[in-house]
Amino acid sequence: MISRLLPLLCAVCGLAVPALHAWDYDGHRMVNQLALAGLPPTFPAFVRTPEAAERIAFLAGEPDRWRNVTDLPLRQANGLDHYLDLEQLTAAGLAPATVSALRYEFAAQFAAGRAQHPENFSMVDPARNADHTREWPGFLPWAITEYYERLKSAFSYLRTFQESGGRPEEIANAQADIIYLMGVMGHYVGDSTQPLHTTIHNNGWVGANPKGYTTWEGFHAWIDGGFNAKIGLKPGDVAPQARAAKVLPTATAAGARDRLFGEIMDHLVAESARVEPLYELDKEKKLSGTMPGSEEGRAFLEEQLLRGGELLSSLWLTASRNAQPDTYLRAQLLKRQAGAK
Template identity: 30%
Template sequence: MKRLVALAVAALLATAPGGALAWGGSGHRMIGQEAMRSLPGELPGFLRSPRTILDVGELSREPDRHKGAGRLHDTDREGAHFIDIDEQGKLLGGPMMVPLAVTRADYATQLRLFNLDEWKAGYLPYAIIDRYQQLTINLAYWRVLNAAIVNPAWKGNRVWFKEDIRRREALILKDIGELSHFVGDGSQPLHVSIHYNGWGDYPNPNGYTTARIHAPFEGEMVKSRVSQVDVAKAVAPFRSCYCPIEQRVTDYLLKSRDQVIPLYEMEKAGGMKPGDPRGGTFATARLAEGASELRDLIVEAWRASATTKVGWRPIAVQDVLSGKVNPYVALSSVD
């Protein structure tokens, strides 16, 4: 609740609409669009179309746009946008973030030992992993449906397959939009730090600002000083870590946490003042990092989707692709 109050005040101080609690709309839109523009040719064509690129840019903003739906809705989801890590890698001075607990239930148990909960500490890594896994299974369904619809032996179910592809593609865009949002949150250093809105009530020997810099940094400064062309130029080549998704996500968030001190150093040196290019340069690099990571996770999800199972009772994707199993019964449900 303390964090909600602090960031609500920051929102009122920000000049950019919707500028608090994440990158502003401009930043999230850039991350989503540039990730999609940099997808390799191995990804399905519908994901690389100009319409999809624009749609994902807008859907990337959605977890912020539906804030205000109600107290239960907002309170339950707020922790998805951040995780409060200190300089020692601890969560609010409690447990270490790494190794990441296997499930949110395990995470909650871990936090309770220190009189903390996931709403205080945040659960951003779980929000990212959840959307990644959801995207993977929906891409697996897409693979199966597209193989099924062109198999002449299964033409009797072709109408149903065609309609389910339409539904599946809508779900995939929703998955990517939400994944984009939370990956984007993770690229903003103030979303992965106890110093999320000014240095706060902590030892401060370097004299970092205690002003509410969260919304001004990610909102109006990005909108006025960051060029999408520059973000696109800074997007990195694809990188696979050949590791479990839990490791990839924690590595990504800790790398972003390492930018907290540089951000405060930049602010202390005047980089956020009007006309100073350093703030825009810093934000550009962080937005490009978010776009690069999002693109990589989408590619990883696509590759992983080829080796999973779908439907009930579960069938292997490869058995459908090889023509061994007609997926209709498993996909339309045997109840």
């Protein structure tokens, strides 16, 4: 299997263009709104005020706003967090099931694998690589995992302020942090259910193309928003189908790879299995956006938005359920209370 992949990978890795955007802002908003709709009534109510709900929806677009800059440090740090070209792991002799959950440890694994398998990677064109992102496969599952951890930490702080004498402004600040993190992380989860964010075939098919899939470089942008705009997809069309959040498994045995990271990576691999069906739909002219004829394309893309909302809602719920009081903050608050007496 791998030997069949190699010529393809060798031919395309240097050509692979990092994806520009995933869902347009409207699509990302929908994912965050679907996730809010999927939360159980027991989830903290402050996220559901109209102001908070609008803020969470607005923040779905934030990481793409960070992409529209020319400054290289942000272009590199943020740009790589929106995708993972899974084929590049294989090319470097790595596997999704075993790569490190720790970002920089994985980066070292990938760099070593790339150096050991130079035949699988063609030269990167320096003229198209000012931000030095093309040496890397993308870090999407690491970004999602890290945001989950930030959110869990924010829930820990909120809980501690609430239980151990936090002031109203401290509680309000902790709630604002949670709203911010929920909104921003929603972007990356939304990216993870745009199948073109899991593959080197992100801007049209590259390399050997026996099935004759489209090589149109605008294909990515069409899936991000062109199709949905043409058919007039609105949040209200998918909102009634929002799926309920589930608590995800996180218990990790000592010394084992982080369990939640494994769940997120498994999810990404499952989404990558949707890449070819998406190209098939295009080949069958079911993604033209013209009705009738594009019903199947519409159902496929609605399903992707719903999957994004479901995973995001589940990550939010899992973070809030797993957050334990912060012992350092609690000690500080108790000391403050004792000093005030």
